[in-house]
Amino acid sequence: MTDSKRKRVLSGIQPSGNLTIGNYIGAIRQWVQYQDQFDAYYCVVDLHAITVDYDQTALAAKTREVAALYIACGLDPHRNVIFVQSHLTEHAELAWLLTCNTPLGWLQRMTQFKDKAAKQEEGSVSAGLLTYPILMAADILLYHAEVVPVGEDQKQHLEFTRDLAQRFNHRFGQEVFTIPEPMIPLAGARVMGLDNPTAKMSKSETSQYHAVYLLDEPDMARKKIMRAVTDSGREIRFSDDPERAGVNNLLNIYQALTGQSREAIEAHFATARGYGDLKKEVAEIVIETLRPIQERYRELTSDMGELDNLLRQNADKARAVAQPTLQAVREAMGLLKKS
Ligand code: ATP
Ligand code: LTN
Numbered sequence: 001m002t003d004s005k006r007k008r009v010l011s012g013i014q015p016s017g018n019l020t021i022g023n024y025i026g027a028i029r030q031w032v033q034y035q036d037q038f039d040a041y042y043c044v045v046d047l048h049a050i051t052v053d054y055d056q057t058a059l060a061a062k063t064r065e066v067a068a069l070y071i072a073c074g075l076d077p078h079r080n081v082i083f084v085q086s087h088l089t090e091h092a093e094l095a096w097l098l099t100c101n102t103p104l105g106w107l108q109r110m111t112q113f114k115d116k117a118a119k120q121e122e123g124s125v126s127a128g129l130l131t132y133p134i135l136m137a138a139d140i141l142l143y144h145a146e147v148v149p150v151g152e153d154q155k156q157h158l159e160f161t162r163d164l165a166q167r168f169n170h171r172f173g174q175e176v177f178t179i180p181e182p183m184i185p186l187a188g189a190r191v192m193g194l195d196n197p198t199a200k201m202s203k204s205e206t207s208q209y210h211a212v213y214l215l216d217e218p219d220m221a222r223k224k225i226m227r228a229v230t231d232s233g234r235e236i237r238f239s240d241d242p243e244r245a246g247v248n249n250l251l252n253i254y255q256a257l258t259g260q261s262r263e264a265i266e267a268h269f270a271t272a273r274g275y276g277d278l279k280k281e282v283a284e285i286v287i288e289t290l291r292p293i294q295e296r297y298r299e300l301t302s303d304m305g306e307l308d309n310l311l312r313q314n315a316d317k318a319r320a321v322a323q324p325t326l327q328a329v330r331e332a333m334g335l336l337k338k339s
Helices: 021-033 059-072 090-099 104-108 111-119 127-142 152-172 218-226 242-258 262-269 275-300 304-333
Strands: 007-013 038-044 080-084 147-149 181-183
Touching: 007 021, 007 127, 021 059, 021 147, 021 242, 021 275, 038 059, 038 304, 059 080, 059 275, 059 304, 080 304, 090 127, 090 304, 104 127, 104 152, 111 127, 111 152, 127 152, 127 304, 147 152, 152 181, 152 304, 218 275, 242 262, 242 275
Parallel strands: 007 038, 007 147, 038 080, 147 181
Antiparallel strands: none
C-alpha cells in the first residue's frame, strides 16, 4: 500500500517503570499486528514520565529500554517511525499553544489526574500532571494521526484530544487538526493487577507480585502468575462478578495471547482440576510469548550506538511531519512569522 492510502497512527508509552504484559496486550501487540496497514509513529513519551516523582539517574536508560522493547516486540524500525518525544521541541511547543486553548475544568475532571494526584505526596503534585493530557493531545495532533491504538484507560484522554482539536478548529476557523479515533483491543483492553484484580495492572505500581514485566525471567513470571489472587471457587469461566475478577483476568490474558474464543477456552478448562491448572497454562503461554521478545531485546541492546542512531534518524522523520503542523498552528493563532 502507498503512504497516501495508509491511515496515519500514533501512540506512546511512558518510560516510567518496567513494561508489563498489560502494556504489551493493551497497546504494543496491536501496533505490531497492524504495522503493514498503517503509516505509524510510535514515541517513547519521556516528557510525560517526568510529571510524577521519578529518578533522573534512570530516565535515559529507561527511555532506551522502552524504545528497544518496541522493536523487540516486533515493530520494524524501518517501517514504523520509532522516536523519543523530547528529541523534538515541537511537542512541548504545541502543548503550550494548546494549553492556552484548554478550559481548566476539562483538565480537573480527568480520572487519571485524580488517581495519580491522590498517589503523590501532599504538596508535590506538579502542574505538569494536570496538563499531561494537553501534551498527549499535542503528540497526536502534530502528526494528524487518524487512529490511536491504546488500552481502555486512555479512552478519556482520547475524548479530550478530540474535543480540544474540534474547539481549536472552530475557534480559528480552519481545519488545522485532524480528529483522531481511539483503537481499543477487544480482548485485553484492561489487564488487571495480579495481586489486586480490581485495579489496572500498571508499570509504576511497585509491589512485588503485581505485574509480569516483559523482561522477567521465566521463573519469575511463573511465580507471579502462580501467586495471582483468585477466589475460593474452582469453576473456570469468564465472569463479570467482581468476586471472580482474578480468574477472569487470567482468562482474559489467556484469550488475548492465544486468540481463542471464550467458548473454546471454557471448554478447554472444563476438565481442569482447579485454578492451579489455569495458572500453569497461563504462565506457559506468557513465558512463550516473552521468550522471543527477550532474545531480540538482548541482541538489540548489545549495541547501544546502533539504537541511538536509529532513534536520531527516526526523530528526523518525525520532525518532517511535526514541523509543518506546528507552523500551521502558529499561523492560525496569529503569531509573527520567524524571518
Ligand atoms: P504508569 O503506571 O506509569 O501510568 P502504565 O503501565 O499505565 O504506566 P502507560 O505508559 O500509561 O502505562 O500506558 C502505555 C499504554 O499501555 C497505553 O496505551 C495504555 O492504555 C496501555 N496499558 C497500560 N496498562 C494497561 C493495562 N493494564 N491493560 C491494558 N492496556 C494497558
Ligand atoms: N498517556 C498515555 C501515553 C501517551 C500516549 C500519547 C498514548 C502519551 N502520549 C499519544 C497515545 C498517543 C498513557 O498511556 N498513559
